[in-house]
Amino acid sequence: MQILRLKDLSTAQVVFFASVVALDFAWGLVFKTALQLTAIHEVARLEMAVSVMLMVLVRLTLDRFGTLIAFELAWGLLAAVLMPAAGGQPGFMKLVPALTQGVVFDLLFSVLARPLPLGRAYVAILAGGIIGPSAAMAVRVAMGLPWATASQTLFGISLLTSLAINGFGVYLALVVWKRIAPLEMVALLRLPPQPAAP
């Protein structure tokens, strides 16, 4: 498994990575907060389409285990600092679903790199898109939310919409990747594949 190491990253890659996290966060700051003021956010996290696009593109560019864990960690810390009450998870608890999601994303992206070079994005994001919100629900239940029929129904609906929205995000990300992958700028930022173990 090819693991992300700080020393392998150029300054350009570090700044690019930071800029994409900033972009995702800026998007979320506006739309997540706005959507949370409606009841829509409980059943459909619409803003996730763009977040998924950004995560898939950054993972395809810096194709290493650890990229999305670092992404989610950075995002979670920013969210805890700058929008502590938004997004359903209060304060530093945002890190729990974020990191859980990141681990699942990275694991599946890395494990399926050879058999499904592009299709792995669907598998990783859809699986992570179920496990992450499940972790988030677990946190809310630990805080005292009753695990009753109403909560289960709402959770089930949000998982289904999450699958649809995340799948849409992956589709768009792959459309974008097809357009930009040949660019020299992308070549400058892509991590070359590590040599296979003998």
Next chain:
Amino acid sequence: MTPAAPAVIRAENLAFTPAGRTDPLFSGVTLAIRPGERVGIVGPSGSGKTTLGYHLCGAHRLALAGTTAGALAFDDGCGLGGAPPGFAGLVAQNPESQLFCDTIAEEVTLGLRSRGVAPAACEATTTALLARYGLQDRRDDSIAGLSLGRKQLVAILSMLAIVPRVLLLDEPTSYLDAQAADRLFAHLRALCRDEGWVALVIEHDLRRLAGFADRFLAMDGGRLVYDGPPAEFPQRPGLPRRRRPAAPANDGAGPALRLRGVRFAYGRDAPVLDGLDLTLARGEVVALGGGNGAGKTTLLRLIKGLGKPAAGSLELAPGRNPGRDVGLMLQNPDAQIFAHTVAAECGYWPANLGLPPAEIEARVREALAGLGIGHLADRSPFTLSFGEKRRLCLAAVLAGAPPILCLDEPTTGLDDANMAVMAEVVRRQATSGRAVLLATHDPDFAACVATRRVRLEGGRAVEEAKPPGGAP
């Protein structure tokens, strides 16, 4: 320049092949540059000027993906892996992407602080630089609120502050007004003469560059085709010197656009436009001039309906609306290109206007052909050169067939060939009855296309006096 001084930069059969390509972008470059030289790197778009410039200042490993072949040395040390730290400074074309700090003073000081220079010395250097360029009263201004020209100046100052041995400036006058550009070149001339700096300037404005550089390196088709004094450089024809286009006859139809007493400010800042009056007739081409921050882009945005004047009136001809009838081309083509083909990119606005597919296709074909890029219709727009992208952006506006055309610095970063195409297209639009308002720093372009020239000063429009006899 001290002829006997050893070369600071030496290249032998230097070549560069970008990643994903088999043919080199440039090859066979052999040269030596000595301390104190002022070198202009010239050539048409896509000729390899910027890539060569990056190699000559040792930034190629940081900024480019590809393979460099041949020999490259800095102060006789091998330079293929890059230049030693502190050797070079570089200011790229887009100033917005090179600035990191919140305020002007912080940005200029950043490089000095990172090297551990004492605070007092940092402050002295920064103050001297800001004073030289008239920015000392704006040292605590937020960079985010600066015009592009001021941002470019701040980016340049931040590199001057670190006192590099070699300084590469890529199109430094794209956004600077004439006064700031003159000041910059005078300063660089002194630094090269007195401190032995090497200045490498990539520039399309050959006349201005010839006034500064003592040596031209001309690239064409990936080869170094000229290396010598500017005076002996075979000049291309440049923009045709034409008689000033005649103003359109008054057909009694009323102006296409009338602004009366327009006042506009960003937030609580001082007004950018303050009681501006301007009228634009069908068939007219009005060139809008003025220094950095004068309000040219702001005016174009207001006409397009992207903002509302705080006072005054802005009227289009009866029955017109800005969304449909005003076409606005902004400065940065990268801010709009997204589609999978050139044709799809060009057809975005007509599609949003709800036109039928057949008409969209016809308009796209006509617009692309008119700009000389019809053969690129099926290509990915991301692979176009900068000049081609600018043409595509104009085509994308023309495809909407707006009666009023607003162009923001349409010639920025363009070589003479592309500029000539732009000029021809603008004249054709006016001849076909469109009203054109273009903001431009380029007096040659304005002279070539404009029926009238207006200057923004103190938030108002001041007509420039017409030279006698219709001369440019």
Next chain:
Amino acid sequence: MKPRLAVLRRAAAPSKFAFALSLCAYAFACQDWRVLAAIIAILAGLLAASGEWDRGVWLLFGVFAAGLPTLLVLFVLGGVEKSGSWTEGTLLGLGWLGLFALRLFVLVLADVLVVKWTGFSDMLLSLRALGLPAKAVLFVSAMVGLLPRAFALARQVVEVQRCRGLAPKQLARPRHLLALFVPVFLIQMRRATDLALSLELRGIAAAAATAGLRPPFGPGDALFLAAALAIWTEPVLNLVRAWTI
């Protein structure tokens, strides 16, 4: 002017984070609403006393209030399901909601307190003191520094595409979403490479890690760490009693 509660505010970021994390963990463990309410009162009092209770803090309560109707429905229905009757179930659900809300406020206020009392440069110094490599510090600086520019960039692209007829309500359609996303992403990518080049040439992104600057351990740090441990006194004592019985 000296900031209020200067002793506490001058504490190093790691001590404050440790305090906040300890509080967060405790909020989950604590079942007594009176203890949670007391913690909230103390945190709110500290925030107000330090002069940091501003409009942003009220906005947090606003965001919570906006989500209240949905939570109310979930809790009441959950209570009814457990108890079998509407009256009892509603009261039960409201009780649960109260405890949930108290826990949420503890988490949010702990977070806000740490953030308001920790300057960005303090945080970076703390990261360096923890031995974090220069690239990681650059990552954090770039992320925070590029955040406002991300807003500006998105606004710029929205404006450009509006000139070409993009309307906000069309964003759900792929073609229009891509019209915003692709230029923003590519410009951000280009900016990252240009910025990195500019920083490298100015010596910012040094390969060598800077020497760790250990912040001094002051009275504020001691107070925070003591508080972080003190809140666990009762649970630990209860645990010990349970073991010994």
